[in-house]
Amino acid sequence: MNTEKKWDLKANIEKTEFLNENYEFLYKKLIFNPLFRVCLLFVLFVISIIFNKRIDKLSEITSVAIFGNKGIVTFFSYILFLVISMIICLSVSIGSLIIKSKIIEIDMKLLKKSYLIYNIYDMLVFFISSILVILFTIMVIITPCNISGDSMNYTYSNNDKVLIWNLFYEVDNNDVIVFDSKNYVNNGKDESRFYIKRVVASEGDIIKYDLDTKGLYINNIYIEEIDEVEFGRILKSIELKDVKEFTVPQNKVLVLGDNRSNSIDSRIFGFIDEEDIIGKVILRISPINEFGNPEPNIKE
16 A cells, blocks of 8 residues: 555544445455565564574574673564564454454444554554564674674774674685584683684685695695694594595585684684584674775784
8 A cells, every 4th residue: 555545544534434435445454454464474484483593593693783682682582572473463453354244334433443543553563573574684684793802803803893694695715704613612601602703715625734834725825834733623623634635525614713823713623514604794884983894914
């Protein structure tokens, strides 16, 4: 329904003649508009359930970035909010259908009251639906994230706020990613389980280690000096032993912090699985004077 029609309804809702002429239309609006919203919210609900594990992780990142507390926006609270919204919409639709079926003649007072109640409902559900759509967009497509720690100095700094792209992301070398570290690092209770690192090698890349110079090479390009113990951890993570050259297996990623001297990364826990990657950092939004996408600034 266009805006002009909505204003016509508001301007003429008190006029008996208008109500007589548009009686059927008004009740169809009261019945089917909420039902349409139920269908849209149900689609959102199904998608959310399918991607529940991912949304659960992203909700924690979102909650910390926006509210500074990981317990405010949770997957449970998001789903509960969604279900309550569907119940409200469905109740209005069923209630309007019952009222219409119970009255034989046009009851102008009841119709006016129903429409006034609908207006209140409409504003409430529009507000709730907007929040739900924004949350879904934030948690599934573009997610705000706080950087904690110094492992990405001097490209990104502690307390920087960035945006992560999540939808249909495919790993590429040199991308800065956020991933779930719970399978790789035994974090303390107060430490974030989500790490930000740079991808230095991915599926199909050739990794070579020079035992004499302790140099790590990827596709014949020097990356970093690492000791033999660290290289052994990298090998162990993909169940290799006593080799100095190999190809990165399928769905595996090697990550390092840009601040190489102060970073817990693949030198400690080896390769990570692509399925643990949350998304790619696409933009720094805070501090505002450093807004943008910085060039890599890697420090030994």
